[in-house]
Amino acid sequence: SQTIHQWPATLVQPVGSPLSLECTVEGTSNPNLYWYRQAAGRGLQLLFYSVGIGQISSEVPQNLSASRPQDRQFILSSKKLLLSDSGFYLCAWSVTDRPHFGNGTRLTVT
Amino acid sequence: AQSVTQPDIHITVSEGASLELRCNYSYGATPYLFWYVQSPGQGLQLLLKYFSGDTLVQGIKGFEAEFKRSQSSFNLRKPSVHWSDAAEYFCAVGAGDTGRRALTFGSGTRLQVQP
Numbered sequence: 506s507q508t509i510h511q512w513p514a515t516l517v518q519p520v521g522s523p524l525s526l527e528c529t530v531e532g533t534s535n536p537n538l539y540w541y542r543q544a545a546g547r548g549l550q551l552l553f554y555s556v557g558i559g560q561i562s563s564e565v566p567q568n569l570s571a572s573r574p575q576d577r578q579f580i581l582s583s584k585k586l587l588l589s590d591s592g593f594y595l596c597a598w599s600v601t602d603r604p605h606f607g608n609g610t611r612l613t614v615t
Numbered sequence: 616a617q618s619v620t621q622p623d624i625h626i627t628v629s630e631g632a633s634l635e636l637r638c639n640y641s642y643g644a645t646p647y648l649f650w651y652v653q654s655p656g657q658g659l660q661l662l663l664k665y666f667s668g669d670t671l672v673q674g675i676k677g678f679e680a681e682f683k684r685s686q687s688s689f690n691l692r693k694p695s696v697h698w699s700d701a702a703e704y705f706c707a708v709g710a711g712d713t714g715r716r717a718l719t720f721g722s723g724t725r726l727q728v729q730p
Contacts, residue, residue: 548722
């Protein structure tokens, strides 16, 4: 069966520090991969999606970037975090059906 | 582009009472529709989904939702709410081609259950 792993579960980082959140999927090949963000008191916003290795589409301009170095690995990064980057980040995968979500990473930028 | 509106930010119901959470969507074609639930600090769990066919969809935990094309709605219902249903609920619409299938989410409805 397919599983999705996302880590870390929580992260506290100072403003200006770099960020790297990792997501891996097991049990499937060539999935579509997504990064969503949920700001406090708001819904989920799609940040990036990827249909294949090295193929990244950005949905909103921001301080973040994404990379897909391997088929089932999706990384969310920032060179310098902003306070506004705080939120709950969710990775998801899909093949032909609905997206399947990881358990999320709560990022607090102080 | 598609959009989703959940007009109720916060709803409080008594345990055992019925529940209806509203969701309206905007999309030019037949959408894929979803309801997810999120417990505090957790990821998203799929309650139910509508792709085609019967417009009344049954989900997990006793939830159901009805797709009404004429009203562009996909409201979530449960006949008798349990205290464990307290959570945040998100309606989502999926669109785009097979290569994408990203979801657009509503802003969520927080459900509080009173004893």
